[in-house]
Each structure stands twice: as structure tokens, then as C-alpha cells.
Amino acid sequence: MSRADPALVVGDLAAALDTIADHNSGRPMPLISDAHVHALHGQRLAPVADQPPILVPRGESAKSWATLAAIVDELALRAIPRGTPLLALGGGSVGDIAALAASLFKRGTPVIHIPTTLLAQTDSAVGGKTGLNSAGTKNIAGTFHPPALVVADPALLDTLDRRQLVAGYAEVVKYGLIDDPAFFAWCEAHGRALIDGDRSARTHAVRHCLAAKARLVRGDERDLGGTRTLLNLGHSFGHAIESAAGLGRLLHGEAVAVGLTLALRFSAFLRLCPPANADRLAVHLAAVGLPTRLDEVGLKGADLGRWMAHDKKNSASVRTLVLAHGIGRAFVARAVDEAALVAFLAAA
Helix, strand or coil: CCCCEEEEEECCCCCCHHHHHHCCCCCCEEEEEEHHHHHHHHHHCCCCCCCEEEECCCHHHHCCCCHHHHHHHHHHHHHCCCCCCCCEECCCCHHHHHHHHHHHHHHHCCCEEEEHHHHHHHHCCCCCCCEEEECCEEEECCCEECCEEEEECCCHHHCCHHHHHHHHHHHHHHHHHHHHHHHHHHHHHHHHHHCCCCCCHHHHHHHHHHHEEEEEEHCCCCCCCCCHHHHCCCCHHHHHHHHHHHHCCCHHCCCCCCCHHHHHHHHHHHHCCCCCHHHHHHHHHHHHHCCCCCHCCCHHHHHCCHHHCCCCEECCCECCCCCCCCCCCEEEEEECHHHHCCCCCCHH
């Protein structure tokens, strides 16, 4: 088992408390969360969590140098022993900044993720990427720090508002687009039920996506151009959309939904993918309430160019994107024709 393969528990959080406690021999662990999530779910972790919690700002604003410093300072003030796991209770932003702090504190201490959003339960809690935003750029600084344990309880999703649920669903669909057309068909059949509260559909999606991500990360933990890179499908466009719109204005999944559609439409523009596949994706995303066009999020294609130049997959002057030959047939495209991309964005 690689470091990117944490223990994954999908199910009741209360039943997993003993498993969590075992990671620190029953001693309480620092809990990092935001005030909103802690008010909803913090008491569930009271038997294993040090008090009081370390609270961070909500959403993307948590992913800052100031928040990182505040967490590390608080851990130092509490004299937390090296090797004591940090508990990260919340969505992707809490997980990113808590894991980054864990990777740095005393040169590395474990992190246990208890994700509370659909996006985090199906995607960001696994894989070990940490990150913060700087100079308006999404996840420009970070480390690789795989969690020791992930506990994903689909019941925690019941407190999410609909916008958060719908946004997180974009990452679910992504796994069908990468290499699993049967799962994409499952999404078409069950996506609305998942969003509307069907516990069985939610549990199936969480299990399927976590297993798929662990499989894609395995062997390419540090994202060096192997299978893990496929997880960035739609994200070169999506991260640029978030930055161009102003970090925090759009939810990550909303930007990814537009990014996924743009990735398939650009693939069709290059005659790599049947246009009908891009249309099929757009129809499904729109049916569940996700944006699929730049004008829906108040942007134009020309707004994305300079932000896409910061994409971490690029090497020197070589443009790299994850594109697709069709639904379930994603691939890494290196040395993408810059003129073609500019022309596509101008038309988009």
C-alpha cells in the first residue's frame, strides 16, 4: 500500500470514533474546522478532540498564509507533541489548509480528514494535495501530505445547502468522464436523486469516487504526469474561472462544471471528441442545476488566458491540458496548440 492509500471509512461517524481514537492511542487530538461546520458537527467529535477547536475562516478565505500561520502558532502554544494527528472537519478548504499545517508542523504530523461536503467526500479528502491561495491564484502553494485516515459519513451531507450539494456533484461526474462511461451513465440516471437526498445514491457515489481517486493516485502520488494528472480534467479551465471571477465568488464545483464542459468542447474543437459527447455532458450538468457556459458565471473566454498560464501542469512554455476522446476517454495532451486555444477561448 502506498502513502496515497489511506484507510477509508465510508459510514456512520459515531461508529468510527474508536478507529479515529486508535490513531493517537485514545488521547485527544487538535480539531481544525470553521465556525459554521463546528456548530453543526463538532460535538460528534468531542470524545476524540482537544478543546477548544482551532477555527479558520469559512470557504476559500481559509486558504491563506495568515490562516496557516495562525494554525501553526496555536499548535505550538498548545505544545502538541510531534506525531499527534490533526483532525480536519469540514469541506475542501478546511482540509487543504489543515493538511498543509500538518505537513509543516514539526516537519510533519498526521492528518485525519472528516469531510462534510459532497466535493470533499468524493474527491479532495483523498490524494494528499494541500494548498493555499496567493496573489489571486488558486492553490499556488502547497505540499503533498496524504491523510492517515478518511472518514466520510454521507449523513453529514444532510446539512448542506442545495448550492453546495450541486457544486460538489461536478466532481462526482468527473470520474465518469475520465475513464468510466458506465459511471457517467449511472450519474445521468441517479444524479438528481443523489442531490435530492437519496442516501443510497450518495453512499454509492462516495464509495465509487474515493476508490476511483485512490486508484488514479496510486503510483503517481506527486502528480508527475502519470494517471493522477487525469484528475485535473476540467480544472485548468476551472481554476482559471475561479481566479478570473475572484476567488470565493464561485464555488469550486461550479467553476469545474464549466471547466469540464469547456474541456470537452475544446476537444471537439480540435476534432478529438464527437461534439455530441460535449452536448451530452452539458445537458446533464444543466439538468442538475450546474452552469456550463462562461456567460452563466459572468465571464468571457478572453478572461481566462493569463490565469491558465499559471497552471501547474504547464512546463516552461509547453501548454498541457487534460482533454478527451469522448466520455470516459480522458487523456493528457501535451504541447497543446496555443493558437487553437486562444481561438477557442475567443469563441467561447
